[in-house]
Amino acid sequence: xxxxxxxxxxxxxxxxxxxxxxxxxxxxxxxxxxxxxxxxxxxxxxxxxxxxxxxxxxxxxxxxxxxxxxxxxxxxxxxxxxxxxxxxxxxxxxxxxxxxxxxxxxxxxxxxxxxxxxxxxxxxxxxxxxxxxxxxxxxxxxxxxxxxxxxxxxxxxxxxxxxxxxxxxxxxxxxxxxxxxxxxxxxxxxxxxxxxxxxxxxxxxxxxxxxxxxxxxxxxxxxxxxxxxxxxxxxxxxxxxxxxxxxxxxxxxxxxxxxxxxxxxxxxxxxxxxxxxxxxxxxxxxxxx
Amino acid sequence: xxxxxxxxxxxxxxxxxxxxxxxxxxxxxxxxxxxxxxxxxxxxxxxxxxxxxxxxxxxxxxxxxxxxxxxxxxxxxxxxxxxxxxxxxxxxxxxxxxxxxxxxxxxxxxxxxxxxxxxxxxxxxxxxxxxxxxxxxxxxxxxxxxxxxxxxxxxxxxxxxxxxxxxxxxxxxxxxxxxxxxxxxxxxxxxxxxxxxxxxxxxxxxxxxxxxxxxxxxxxxxxxxxxxxxxxxxxxxxxxxxxxxxxxxxxxxxxxxxxxxxxxxxxxxxxxxxxxxxxxxxxxxxxxxxxxxxxxxxxxxxxxxxxxxxxxxxxxxxxxxxxxxxxxxxxxxxxxxxxxxxxxxxxxxxxxxxxxxx
Numbered sequence: 309x310x311x312x313x314x315x316x317x318x319x320x321x322x323x324x325x326x327x328x329x330x331x332x333x334x335x336x337x338x339x340x341x342x343x344x345x346x347x348x349x350x351x352x353x354x355x356x357x358x359x360x361x362x363x364x365x366x367x368x369x370x371x372x373x374x375x376x377x378x379x380x381x382x383x384x385x386x387x388x389x390x391x392x393x394x395x396x397x398x399x400x401x402x403x404x405x406x407x408x409x410x411x412x413x414x415x416x417x418x419x420x421x422x423x424x425x426x427x428x429x430x431x432x433x434x435x436x437x438x439x440x441x442x443x444x445x446x447x448x449x450x451x452x453x454x455x456x457x458x459x460x461x462x463x464x465x466x467x468x469x470x471x472x473x474x475x476x477x478x479x480x481x482x483x484x485x486x487x488x489x490x491x492x493x494x495x496x497x498x499x500x501x502x503x504x505x506x507x508x509x510x511x512x513x514x515x516x517x518x519x520x521x522x523x524x525x526x527x528x529x530x531x532x533x534x535x536x537x538x539x540x541x542x543x544x545x546x547x548x549x550x551x552x553x554x555x556x557x558x559x560x561x562x563x564x565x566x567x568x569x570x571x572x573x574x575x576x577x578x579x580x581x582x583x584x585x586x587x588x589x590x591x592x593x594x595x596x597x
Numbered sequence: 598x599x600x601x602x603x604x605x606x607x608x609x610x611x612x613x614x615x616x617x618x619x620x621x622x623x624x625x626x627x628x629x630x631x632x633x634x635x636x637x638x639x640x641x642x643x644x645x646x647x648x649x650x651x652x653x654x655x656x657x658x659x660x661x662x663x664x665x666x667x668x669x670x671x672x673x674x675x676x677x678x679x680x681x682x683x684x685x686x687x688x689x690x691x692x693x694x695x696x697x698x699x700x701x702x703x704x705x706x707x708x709x710x711x712x713x714x715x716x717x718x719x720x721x722x723x724x725x726x727x728x729x730x731x732x733x734x735x736x737x738x739x740x741x742x743x744x745x746x747x748x749x750x751x752x753x754x755x756x757x758x759x760x761x762x763x764x765x766x767x768x769x770x771x772x773x774x775x776x777x778x779x780x781x782x783x784x785x786x787x788x789x790x791x792x793x794x795x796x797x798x799x800x801x802x803x804x805x806x807x808x809x810x811x812x813x814x815x816x817x818x819x820x821x822x823x824x825x826x827x828x829x830x831x832x833x834x835x836x837x838x839x840x841x842x843x844x845x846x847x848x849x850x851x852x853x854x855x856x857x858x859x860x861x862x863x864x865x866x867x868x869x870x871x872x873x874x875x876x877x878x879x880x881x882x883x884x885x886x887x888x889x890x891x892x893x894x895x896x897x898x899x900x901x902x903x904x905x906x907x908x909x910x911x912x913x914x915x916x917x918x919x920x921x922x923x924x925x926x927x928x929x930x931x932x933x934x935x936x937x938x939x940x941x942x943x944x945x946x947x948x949x950x951x952x953x954x955x
Binding site: 492496503 | 676686691693702
């Protein structure tokens with residue numbers, strides 16, 4: 309059967325194509341362009357092949373930043389996910405207090421990232437910050453600008469403070485969707501609290517929990533503003549995560565080639581890990597559930 | 598197994614109930630005999646589920662006591678009551694297999710694995726899911742899930758009572774009939790006390806030995822299906838049971854005569870002087886069309902429902918339904934309705950008044 313052809317339809321797709329081109333494709337291709345060229349200034353570029361990629365893969369600085377990044381993401385996930393679930397389970401189900409809790413929980417999520425950084429930067433200072441001053445007075449030696457462990461603790465606690473609500477709110481939404489009859493049936497079946505969690509609440513939360521883990525992983529893997537404001541990547545390179553490193557390289561040293569090559573690898577790593585996460589979790593979901 | 602006694606039980610969802618309407622369950626005293634099958638029948642919102650949840654301990658009553666045999670269970674937790682309950686919408690543990698679902702209540706009570714295996718097998722045979730025991734409960738159809746819920750309700754043999762809260766709502770009609778028959782035979786076999794909540798009169802009348810009719814938070818009549826049909830104690834029972842329901846007409850009653858809008862109706866019994874709202878009730882089955890005797894009516898419509906015909910008639914603005922046999926001819930001259938005097942009930946303020954032999 310002949311279908312009528314009308315090429316004018318392409319015009320309808322054009323606005324989207326233009327928009328995507330300017331917002332995604334062209335910037336990305338610029339980065340690709342830089343990643344395979346070298347320059348000696350004056351806007352003159354030479355073909356460099358995969359040289360920058362090779363250099364980045366050999367760079368110890370990069371591997372160290374990646375290691376720190378992985379430890380950071382794993383740590384905050386290990387804290388925020390169980391803590392978020394715990395908070396969600398203990399939030400009131402209905403009534404005025406449920407609304408109060410919801411508002412309080414969403415407050416940290418509404419604060420701009422650099423403000424969060426500033427809050428903690430001041431909060432932790434030994435001379436004027438409430439936290440730093442108190443710890444100092446209690447005789448605990450705390451100084452995030454000089455001690456790497458203190459810097460790490462500060463950055464992690466800050467992230468937990470900032471983002472646990474997100475996990476908690478998502479889990480809370482999942483819990484709210486469980487009909488009362490499930491809890492009643494569990495009582496009739498004499499299920500323990502743990503079994504109610506394991507067989508009713510957790511399966512019903514699985515979907516939102518997966519979204520929470522993915523979101524938190526991607527965000528924490530790309531984290532820049534808050535640690536940059538608090539520690540500036542220091543002391544030394546102790547809290548220099550991947551994106552901090554990238555910005556230093558691209559804008560501080562103006563090494564556009566290596567920075568571009570690194571950006572592309574960075575992007576691919578996030579994509580890869582997210583994909584693995586998603587596949588594993590949906591498979592678990594199907595098999596376990 | 599146990600006899601369950603409700604002693605001056607009442608419940609309100611409000612903290613400080615004032616008027617009569619604030620009580621979801623008005624004060625009632627009632628005994629559920631050990632081993633009987635009851636149906637709790639009433640329209641949505643009449644308090645059936647509230648009563649059920651109070652018996653199973655999911656809800657604490659505002660006042661009164663619940664006794665299992667002679668033990669006061671009013672404030673005992675659900676687990677201490679040893680009761681099984683099946684809910685209106687299927688509750689299955691999605692991540693478990695069908696087998697684990699059925700075994701769950703027994704495992705939680707620490708029963709012996711061999712016994713559990715045997716019970717699960719028996720229940721699976723009963724609900725027709727033997728070949729699906731090892732698949733996950735997730736992704737099953739709603740009626741398969743509800744069968745699992747029913748199975749979980751019945752897997753324990755030593756329960757005090759099994760409560761069903763409109764369990765067959767989501768099941769398709771054929772399976773409904775089959776499951777109801779199985780519940781009934783299960784009852785005959787093991788003699789559990791069963792309380793079956795429904796708003797479907799056919800379901801109630803076929804399942805139960807005794808039907809408890811509830812209306813507006815109150816038990817209005819407890820009786821066998823036959824009693825409910827022949828002598829409804831409350832106009833609501835007359836109206837709710839039967840299709841169409843009982844004809845209820847405002848009347849003036851004097852001795853063995855009732856007068857409806859001035860027209861005389863013969864009664865089989867004599868009645869004392871009645872006060873309040875006086876009505877007579879007669880089932881459509883006991884009314885018939887006549888050319889010569891009875892109330893003069895206007896016939897509005899005749900519906901042929903197969904086995905019989907339903908005649909919709911009107912007497913002053915009161916609707917009267919008559920059930921005529923399929924072979925009865927309905928002629929243009931038949932414009933009167935005659936009631937069988939033995940079958941006419943008299944109601945004062947909605948409650949039946951028994952007459953004295955005339």
